[in-house]
Amino acid sequence: MSNQNIYDNQEFFDGYKKLRDDPSAANYVVEKPALFSLAPDLNNKSVLDLGCGYGENCIRFLELGARKVTGLDISAKMLEMARNENSSPRIEYINKSMTDLDDITDKFDVVFSSLAVHYIEDFDKLARDVYRLLNPGGYFIFSQEHPLTTALLNADYWTRNSENDIIHYNLTTYTVEGERKVAWLVDGVTKYHRTFSTIINSLLGSGFVIEKMLEPVPGSDIMEKCPAYKRYIHKPDFLLIKARKNS
Amino acid sequence: MSNQNIYDNQEFFDGYKKLRDDPSAANYVVEKPALFSLAPDLNNKSVLDLGCGYGENCIRFLELGARKVTGLDISAKMLEMARNENSSPRIEYINKSMTDLDDITDKFDVVFSSLAVHYIEDFDKLARDVYRLLNPGGYFIFSQEHPLTTALLNADYWTRNSENDIIHYNLTTYTVEGERKVAWLVDGVTKYHRTFSTIINSLLGSGFVIEKMLEPVPGSDIMEKCPAYKRYIHKPDFLLIKARKNS
Numbered sequence: 122m123s124n125q126n127i128y129d130n131q132e133f134f135d136g137y138k139k140l141r142d143d144p145s146a147a148n149y150v151v152e153k154p155a156l157f158s159l160a161p162d163l164n165n166k167s168v169l170d171l172g173c174g175y176g177e178n179c180i181r182f183l184e185l186g187a188r189k190v191t192g193l194d195i196s197a198k199m200l201e202m203a204r205n206e207n208s209s210p211r212i213e214y215i216n217k218s219m220t221d222l223d224d225i226t227d228k229f230d231v232v233f234s235s236l237a238v239h240y241i242e243d244f245d246k247l248a249r250d251v252y253r254l255l256n257p258g259g260y261f262i263f264s265q266e267h268p269l270t271t272a273l274l275n276a277d278y279w280t281r282n283s284e285n286d287i288i289h290y291n292l293t294t295y296t297v298e299g300e301r302k303v304a305w306l307v308d309g310v311t312k313y314h315r316t317f318s319t320i321i322n323s324l325l326g327s328g329f330v331i332e333k334m335l336e337p338v339p340g341s342d343i344m345e346k347c348p349a350y351k352r353y354i355h356k357p358d359f360l361l362i363k364a365r366k367n368s
Numbered sequence: 369m370s371n372q373n374i375y376d377n378q379e380f381f382d383g384y385k386k387l388r389d390d391p392s393a394a395n396y397v398v399e400k401p402a403l404f405s406l407a408p409d410l411n412n413k414s415v416l417d418l419g420c421g422y423g424e425n426c427i428r429f430l431e432l433g434a435r436k437v438t439g440l441d442i443s444a445k446m447l448e449m450a451r452n453e454n455s456s457p458r459i460e461y462i463n464k465s466m467t468d469l470d471d472i473t474d475k476f477d478v479v480f481s482s483l484a485v486h487y488i489e490d491f492d493k494l495a496r497d498v499y500r501l502l503n504p505g506g507y508f509i510f511s512q513e514h515p516l517t518t519a520l521l522n523a524d525y526w527t528r529n530s531e532n533d534i535i536h537y538n539l540t541t542y543t544v545e546g547e548r549k550v551a552w553l554v555d556g557v558t559k560y561h562r563t564f565s566t567i568i569n570s571l572l573g574s575g576f577v578i579e580k581m582l583e584p585v586p587g588s589d590i591m592e593k594c595p596a597y598k599r600y601i602h603k604p605d606f607l608l609i610k611a612r613k614n615s
Contacts, residue, residue, distance in 0.1 A: 288538075288540075289540045290538075290542075291527070291536040291539075292538075293537070295604070296583065296585045296604055297601055316583055317564050318581040318583045325579065325580065330577060330578075331568065331577075331578045334564065334568045336563055336565045354540075354541055354544055355540050355541060356543070
């Protein structure tokens with residue numbers, strides 16, 4: 122297992138669990154609706170979920186008609202929760218890194234990945250692996266931290282005025298790709314920054330056709346209720362891409 | 369003609385001409401090499417250049433083997449220069465806005481546009497028009513100001529330290545699309561901001577297949593020679609896309 126298994130760190134895990142338990146968290150109000158809006162008809166489809174966490178999306182895929190769901194995660198702690206809270210005879214959870222897909226021989230109709238690929242250093246390899254694992258006509262649908270988020274080298278994201286209102290986003294080093302050590306719940310989480318064009322060209326180079334790209338923003342009603350979300354005026358938090366294997 | 373014909377304003381035109389006469393200008397060292405790197409084999413091809421300005425790219429397309437080049441520009445002043453400096457029996461210059469393509473009945477193998485589409489309000493319409501004007505298998509290759517540049521509502525682009533070094537780019541209103549009044553050579557130039565996803569989805573919605581995307585950065589040798597280009601560490605100036613009409 123790689124050192125990217127931050128989710129088995131107890132302090133991180135506890136913080137993450139708390140965050141995920143908040144129904145107004147950005148992944149619930151912004152990322153998940155966008156991810157599911159990209160889903161094709163899942164009826165009778167086989168689905169692979171890369172970085173499935175505690176399996177809440179796996180259950181949704183079944184509810185949407187999937188025949189069979191395989192959930193992969195590097196974290197044994199996450200999968201323990203998944204097996205307790207989101208189990209089904211039609212879901213198989215496998216404790217495995219998404220950097221290590223060579224011995225998977227099954228093929229899938231749809232490969233999803235929610236907020237995980239920015240932890241992966243070699244996105245070219247991941248794109249090639251997913252392409253190989255898909256049936257012809259199959260989809261790769263993923264969300265990741267927005268490239269404008271992964272760009273930064275330090276944690277000083279926003280410039281605010283004396284009333285604490287955001288004036289602008291402090292964008293740095295967008296064109297300098299590679300490793301970023303960030304503090305998120307615990308210190309020293311490693312992510313990888315890639316520009317829009319690198320992500321797109323990597324998918325195209327692996328044979329994918331781009332079908333849709335989203336940078337979702339919460340509705341104005343949500344911005345009113347949760348003023349912190351007004352930051353989305355300046356910068357989205359997530360990038361989502363739907364890509365297709367044509368042949 | 370639309371009010372976007374800023375290039376026929378004498379003050380703007382003089383400033384623009386001076387800028388274009390500087391061989392270290394970003395369009396020469398960054399944008400043009402990237403644009404031509406996306407060009408397919410132009411041998412015996414018919415080419416349309418939208419916003420051709422004074423025709424320097426039109427001449428290059430001929431040199432690269434194009435059979436016939438049509439250069440379109442909204443500015444009569446620009447085309448006067450084009451006819452004086454870059455004329456050829458195989459180039460036709462037409463004084464026309466790229467928002468007004470309905471009465472063009474010729475078809476083309478490649479449609480280029482260099483640094484012009486960010487002046488166009490309705491990019492969906494432009495994409496549909498270009499798709500219609502292309503032969504099957506034809507390419508739409510364009511550069512534009514980077515979405516991180518068009519995003520800003522004010523001209524205060526950079527935060528600098530006391531030594532005048534750039535600390536970060538002041539990104540604002542990236543997710544708020546639409547009109548931007550900017551000062552560039554003269555006051556009150558109108559541009560239109562669109563996010564990455566809107567640009568990509570607009571092309572896809574018109575039937576195009578995305579083939580390549582570039583956010584070019586000058587080499588470290590150029591950054592050493594022109595320290596102002598170190599800004600590219602934080603933000604590219606240009607976005608380029610190569611799209612294809614498949615059938």
